Amino acid sequence: xxxxxxxxxxxxxxxxxxxxxxxxxxxxxxxxxxxxxxxxxxxxxxxxxxxxxxxxxxxxxxxxxxxxxxxxxxxxxxxxxxxxxxxxxxxxxxxxxxxxxxxxxxxxxxxxxxxxxxxxxxxxxxxxxxxxxxxxxxxxxxxxxxxxxxxxxxxxxxxxxxxxxxxxxxxxxxxxxxxxxxxxxxxxxxxxxxxxxxxxxxxxxxxxxxxxxxxxxxxxxxxxxxxxxxxxxxxxxxxxxxxxxxxxxxxxxxxxxxxxxxxxxxxxxxxxxxxxxxxxxxxxxxxxxxxxxxxxxxxxxxxxxxxxxxxxxxxxxxxxxxxxxxxxxxxxxxxxxxxxxxxxxxxxxxxxxxxxxxxxxxxxxxxxxxxxxxxxxxxxxxxxxxxxxxxxxxxxxxxxxxxxxxxxxxxxxxxxxxxxxxxxxxxxxxxxxxxxxxxxxxxxxxxxxxxxxxxxxxxxxxxxxxxxxxxxxxxxxx
Numbered sequence: 001x002x003x004x005x006x007x008x009x010x011x012x013x014x015x016x017x018x019x020x021x022x023x024x025x026x027x028x029x030x031x032x033x034x035x036x037x038x039x040x041x042x043x044x045x046x047x048x049x050x051x052x053x054x055x056x057x058x059x060x061x062x063x064x065x066x067x068x069x070x071x072x073x074x075x076x077x078x079x080x081x082x083x084x085x086x087x088x089x090x091x092x093x094x095x096x097x098x099x100x101x102x103x104x105x106x107x108x109x110x111x112x113x114x115x116x117x118x119x120x121x122x123x124x125x126x127x128x129x130x131x132x133x134x135x136x137x138x139x140x141x142x143x144x145x146x147x148x149x150x151x152x153x154x155x156x157x158x159x160x161x162x163x164x165x166x167x168x169x170x171x172x173x174x175x176x177x178x179x180x181x182x183x184x185x186x187x188x189x190x191x192x193x194x195x196x197x198x199x200x201x202x203x204x205x206x207x208x209x210x211x212x213x214x215x216x217x218x219x220x221x222x223x224x225x226x227x228x229x230x231x232x233x234x235x236x237x238x239x240x241x242x243x244x245x246x247x248x249x250x251x252x253x254x255x256x257x258x259x260x261x262x263x264x265x266x267x268x269x270x271x272x273x274x275x276x277x278x279x280x281x282x283x284x285x286x287x288x289x290x291x292x293x294x295x296x297x298x299x300x301x302x303x304x305x306x307x308x309x310x311x312x313x314x315x316x317x318x319x320x321x322x323x324x325x326x327x328x329x330x331x332x333x334x335x336x337x338x339x340x341x342x343x344x345x346x347x348x349x350x351x352x353x354x355x356x357x358x359x360x361x362x363x364x365x366x367x368x369x370x371x372x373x374x375x376x377x378x379x380x381x382x383x384x385x386x387x388x389x390x391x392x393x394x395x396x397x398x399x400x401x402x403x404x405x406x407x408x409x410x411x412x413x414x415x416x417x418x419x420x421x422x423x424x425x426x427x428x429x430x431x432x433x434x435x436x437x438x439x440x441x442x443x444x445x446x447x448x449x450x451x452x453x454x455x456x457x458x459x460x461x462x463x464x465x466x467x468x469x470x471x472x473x474x475x476x477x478x
Contacts, residue, residue, distance in 0.1 A: 049126040056098075059088055063095040067105060067116070068127035069139040074105075076114040078150075082142040140169035156185055160198070167201075172209045176202050180218075183225050190414045190452070192229040199226050217288070220246040220295055227302060232415040234449075234456025240306050243299050252296040252326065254303065254318075261314045268321035275328060285331060293330035297323045301339040305419075308343075309456075313350070320344040338367050338376055342383035349390050361387060375416070378407035382420045385427060394431045401427060414452060421445050422460040429467055440468060 053061055066083055067074045076092070083089050096116060099105045108117040118124040128136065144165035147158050155162075159182035167175035179198045186195035199222060206212060227242030247254050255264050285293070300323035307315035323340035341364035348357035361384070368380055385400035401424035408417035425441040446461025448454075 045122060046126050049123055050130065053127060053130065059091065060095045060098055063092065064099060064104065064127045065131050066139060068118070068124045069131070069136055070143060072121055072124050073108055073115055073117045076116070078143065078146055081146055082139060084139070136168065137170050140165045141171070144169060159185065163201070167205065172205045173212055176205050176212070180222065187225050187228050189412070190232060192232045195225060195229040216249045216251070217292055217295060220249045220299070223249065224295070224299060224302070231302070231306065232454070234454040236306050236309060236456065240303065243302050246299045247296060250292055250296045250299070254322070261318055265314065265318045265321065268318065268325055271325050272321060290330045293326050297326035297330065297340065300326060301343065304343045316347045320347050338364050338371065338380060341367065342380055346383055346386050349387055357387070374407050375411060375413065378404045378411070378416060378420065381407070382423055385423060389427045389430065394427070397427045398424070414448060418445060418448055418454070418457045422457070422464070425464050429464065440465070442468065
């Protein structure tokens with residue numbers, strides 16, 4: 001471009017000693033490599049940016065380097081508070097104005113406070129790499145502490161950012177803490193891709209720092225979060241492996257062979273009969289032991305949901321019996337106990353052992369009355385709709401399904417809504433109700449599955465659509 005120090009004639013760019021760089025067919029051909037070397041032109045983009053930063057005033061260089069540690073977008077207030085040379089903090093506006101004039105870090109926003117952005121992310125990366133590791137670590141620690149203090153009332157929004165800064169500060173334990181909190185927040189919000197990314201980072205940190213101690217209960221908790229995220233994506237096999245690994249970590253391994261399943265089903269049935277007849281007092285347990293048992297019960301219940309979709313009767317019975325026995329051993333009236341009773345009722349009615357199934361349903365409802373949890377209530381309504389449909393009580397089945405759908409919609413639980421919706425649509429199909437595709441629930445299921453990238457839910461929607469089109473004697477593209 002005109003004005004460039006190497007600009008000469010239209011034929012090309014004249015170099016200092018007469019060599020020439022010709023533009024031809026969108027490619028550059030160097031006629032005199034020695035001349036280019038003499039021109040002292042950096043060989044890479046990084047070299048060009050480094051050279052540009054080196055030409056800044058020392059205070060401006062420090063400003064751009066500190067800003068690079070904060071991130072591509074950085075607030076003036078944060079930059080001011082962590083700037084390592086306190087005497088120069090009041091001159092920061094001057095430095096930032098100079099960087100803005102050079103188009104390195106233009107102003108991004110004025111409100112609620114001035115913030116700037118590295119125009120090109122590679123500029124941030126080069127400036128970051130120009131600092132010594134010890135300098136960067138110290139700044140990352142100060143930035144993390146600043147966020148913890150400044151945003152103490154809304155810290156949940158900053159979990160991933162805090163994990164990043166503590167990791168780079170050389171504090172892997174604190175980084176793992178915040179990654180775990182971020183995953184815990186992401187899974188209920190159905191941000192499952194983000195949750196899996198956070199959990200992968202935890203795994204990476206544990207590999208890099210084998211000296212870090214993690215209790216079995218905490219490992220099981222992370223595996224549970226992983227399994228729930230995978231299950232929400234419809235990756236049921238992967239989710240099952242995560243839940244099984246969690247049970248092994250907790251010392252409650254699930255049998256893998258058919259012989260082991262039959263043996264364990266009978267053993268758990270004996271425990272249930274013994275408990276129901278004798279009502280033995282629950283021995284006192286430590287808080288950690290109670291938490292271990294409750295968590296193992298919840299993992300068994302998660303396995304029930306997977307085996308239910310696989311129509312694996314043996315594993316359905318075993319997982320529900322394990323969930324109930326573990327929950328009763330803990331002595332806690334928990335959500336796992338409700339799910340276990342309801343799940344066993346569904347399994348027993350399928351055998352069929354309707355009278356025993358009714359007794360467990362009644363037991364679950366009594367425990368449910370002691371819980372103020374809409375999520376477990378919605379799940380119970382889905383189970384009750386299955387039980388009602390099994391007795392051909394279609395109106396009750398539809399009423400329970402609609403109540404569950406409404407609760408899940410209010411909670412924003414997409415996976416719960418999809419499971420309840422698939423169950424409801426199946427009940428409508430068995431009942432002989434064939435809605436037009438434009439208003440049918442299977443259309444909404446398919447749209448939800450596509451939106452969230454769940455192949456399983458898309459399969460539900462398409463299969464239910466195909467079933468509905470047959471009695472309507474026509475086709476319809478989805």
